[in-house]
Amino acid sequence: MSNGTETATEAEAQVAVRKGNHTLLEDTQGLIYGTTMCGFGIVILTHLGLVTGQTAGLAVLISYITGWSFGPVFFVVNLPFYWLGYSRMGLRFTIKTFIAVAMLSLLSKFLGTEILFAELTPWVGAILFGFVTGSGLLALFRHGASLGGIGILGLYLQDKTGFRAGWTQLTFDLCLFTVAFFVLQGGAFLWSLLGAVVVNFVIAINHRKDWYVAT
Template identity: 65%
Template sequence: MTDPKTHSLIEDAQGILFGTFMASFGVLILTHLGFVTGQTAGLAIILSYATNWSFSAWFFIVNLPFYWLGYKRIGLRFMIKTFIAVALVTVITPILPMFISFENLNPIVGAILFGFCTGAALMALFRHGASLGGIGILALYIQEKTGFRAGWTQLLFDAALFSVAFGLRDFMTVVYSFLGALVVNLVIAINHRKDRYIAT
């Protein structure tokens, strides 16, 4: 009999596909509005605005140093799933604009929608033993070891990144961006608890 606490391969596959698709949709909203965000995705966004390289290229590159931590601290299975998730976002993100565009998107609504979509994406990935790399790996490791919520760790990192963003983007763009990042991290902090959801 299958252990009800363990996800099947098909369940993992759909969870990771859902998570990466929703994350890519979140990036589409973000870049359409010219926003920034936190974590490694935020770093990749800022670098893409400052260079001729795409978000996808930077996102893949900035995550590379964190795979070793994921492997050493959390395990090979987690690292492989995370690598797959990052690779899928890298592929899906530049494809979505071919099929989706926004005629009118209010920045406040867009920020909240980005937050909900990305929060749901990260929840799905976390619950299926993956992340989108970078600070997500570090946040999950800290949560596993200390019980300090992953969302709060990410929120602290985001605060530092947004301090830098104020020197690169206009004030209101950063304010709207922070709203989106706040929603993402609140979704994770409130909903992602190991004692409530233990399947892996």
């Protein structure tokens, strides 16, 4: 996922920048909020039969093909990446990420039984998915966590080989969406692309270190 690189305007310079570490209460709130928003996004996504990128998208695609529940698949898919996360980002990040992945795995199942849609048009759902998931990911990033997966692998390969992390993520998503093209029904592929674009747009605009500094 790319980050915004525009020069800060005068209005942007007035945004309060918080330095230092979060408290345990703040981290707890951030992880709960972030995973809940992402869980809500997964409910929208799977209700419409769409996919997204990264390991969440892989887990969704596997669940469509096999009929297995998203939560357990997502948890298992991320297991190989924790050692890379520890090696590249440290123990604190890895623990927070493990907790976030476990919470999302559980919340996606719970929210799927508690949230029902009488009617949701695909294009509106794709945009809502992008907004709520982007919001959730921002919360996790700002509290020193992630939802694991390909981003960690990308950073690891960048350190070891010089191959840019963004290219690793892009390559993975291209492969994922190529498979999805043959699996999804009707216009779901195009709506899936819309949702993925909105997620990345939200993160690109809002995830800036010069606006917010905390772990």
